Amino acid sequence: MQQKPMSLIEFQRKFATEKACQEHLFRLRWPDGYQCPRCHHEHAYFHRTRHLYQCKACGYQASLTAGTIFHRTRTPLRKWFWMIFLVGRQKSGISMCSLQRMLEIKTYKTVWVMGHKIRKAMADRDAHYKLAGLIEMDDAYFGASKPGKRGRGASGKAKVVVAVQTLEDKAGFVKMEAVATLSARQIHEMAQEVLRENVVVRTDGWVAYRVLNSDHSTHEPVVVGDGSDAVKLFPWVHTLIANIKGNIRGVYHGVSGKHLQRYLAEYCYRFNRRFWESQMFDRILTACIGTRTVSYSELRQ
Numbered sequence: 001m002q003q004k005p006m007s008l009i010e011f012q013r014k015f016a017t018e019k020a021c022q023e024h025l026f027r028l029r030w031p032d033g034y035q036c037p038r039c040h041h042e043h044a045y046f047h048r049t050r051h052l053y054q055c056k057a058c059g060y061q062a063s064l065t066a067g068t069i070f071h072r073t074r075t076p077l078r079k080w081f082w083m084i085f086l087v088g089r090q091k092s093g094i095s096m097c098s099l100q101r102m103l104e105i106k107t108y109k110t111v112w113v114m115g116h117k118i119r120k121a122m123a124d125r126d127a128h129y130k131l132a133g134l135i136e137m138d139d140a141y142f143g144a145s146k147p148g149k150r151g152r153g154a155s156g157k158a159k160v161v162v163a164v165q166t167l168e169d170k171a172g173f174v175k176m177e178a179v180a181t182l183s184a185r186q187i188h189e190m191a192q193e194v195l196r197e198n199v200v201v202r203t204d205g206w207v208a209y210r211v212l213n214s215d216h217s218t219h220e221p222v223v224v225g226d227g228s229d230a231v232k233l234f235p236w237v238h239t240l241i242a243n244i245k246g247n248i249r250g251v252y253h254g255v256s257g258k259h260l261q262r263y264l265a266e267y268c269y270r271f272n273r274r275f276w277e278s279q280m281f282d283r284i285l286t287a288c289i290g291t292r293t294v295s296y297s298e299l300r301q
């Protein structure tokens, strides 16, 4: 039976102190007890003042947060935990300005970096999985239109390719990639990254999609008349595109092209785990433990 997700009150009670957060992090990181990251020995001294574990076999010193996105953070774990909980909980996403106010984080830069670190962890985690079976694929355009060409030739808009696994009348996993151009080369690269072998990919008749007919996949182009046809033929892709466009307009008030990929990743991560809502917090936290931290300058690239 699906467990109910934790209420805010329960969450507040459970993670009321730094110690409670540290203990939870420890249990997720080392479920079978501490293990030296270097030699895998299971016994260590704990230096209380420096918060370090020192391996009894090789002397290696490790902290609870080393090698995770929380490494060297000056923000209390309690605030990180709340942020992860709220990001996982809010289906339409949550703005960094609201989080900054709710969690009493001093500067916008701090909350911005935290948000992107969490999103990167979510993206890294989802990168482990590829789509299989029957896939619907289509592209969408984000951002304000500029005068000139419309649709696929439009300039100044971010292009996003969306791929959804279709299971009878349900949607399975989804992947979204921001691409520079909607060329055969980009579609081929994305297919290699996100699709398993022997998939069937249904798209409209756009020429670049022909590259999907290969040794690894079968391409099923569908003739699309007007817009309403496309919605009927690719229902999932269009529902998801409409949702994420609404979120970006409503919650984030637009997203710069550079950071679009991370917002897409956050959305896909939550969508892909929508049936495990009660586990969302621990799942994102585990992703944050398993991802090396990135610096502010790396995030700005």
Ligand SMILES: [Zn+2]
Binding pocket: 036, 037, 038, 039, 040, 041, 055, 056, 057, 058, 059, 060
């Ligand atoms: Zn060791």
